[in-house]
Amino acid sequence: MASLVLGLSAAFVWRLGEERARAQQEAQVAEQVGQFMLQAFEAADPRKRGKGEAEATAREVLEAGAARLAADPAGSPTLRARVQHVIGKAYMNVGQSQRGEALLASAAEALLSPQVDRPLEAADALNELAVILANGKRGEEAEQVARRSLQVVAGAGGDQAPGR
Numbered sequence: 001m002a003s004l005v006l007g008l009s010a011a012f013v014w015r016l017g018e019e020r021a022r023a024q025q026e027a028q029v030a031e032q033v034g035q036f037m038l039q040a041f042e043a044a045d046p047r048k049r050g051k052g053e054a055e056a057t058a059r060e061v062l063e064a065g066a067a068r069l070a071a072d073p074a075g076s077p078t079l080r081a082r083v084q085h086v087i088g089k090a091y092m093n094v095g096q097s098q099r100g101e102a103l104l105a106s107a108a109e110a111l112l113s114p115q116v117d118r119p120l121e122a123a124d125a126l127n128e129l130a131v132i133l134a135n136g137k138r139g140e141e142a143e144q145v146a147r148r149s150l151q152v153v154a155g156a157g158g159d160q161a162p163g164r
Helices: 001-046 058-070 077-093 097-112 119-134 139-155
Strands: none
Touching: 001 058, 001 077, 058 077, 058 097, 077 097, 077 119, 097 119, 119 139
């Protein structure tokens, strides 16, 4: 009986250590995404712009973020995919559907790759891409992308909402 309790305790401690390491990795990626976006927003800092220059627009901030992302192709695949997703969604929200479409499609593929393996986030990016396509009157493409999103969620065994 003591051996069974000891074995179960060891398994619990091992599993707890794995979950802690995963949580630390998630926190690190979230911190990196936050830092990346913060640096993009620094373009809007009036102290760093010349006197008399107009304030930076949301589009200019997004352009700075997209340019920075394009300039660093060797960065972490997870960071790159998550930032593409965030910037793609932001482009979608400011009416720049074409830019958003390209970034969301790229983010979805990267999030599904074995290096990143974040299927629920990929499904979220695919859902947003389907909305862009549907709004652009590209119904068949939108339906295909939406079906793919559903397949990704089903394959992930997730009954939770994508990206949650």
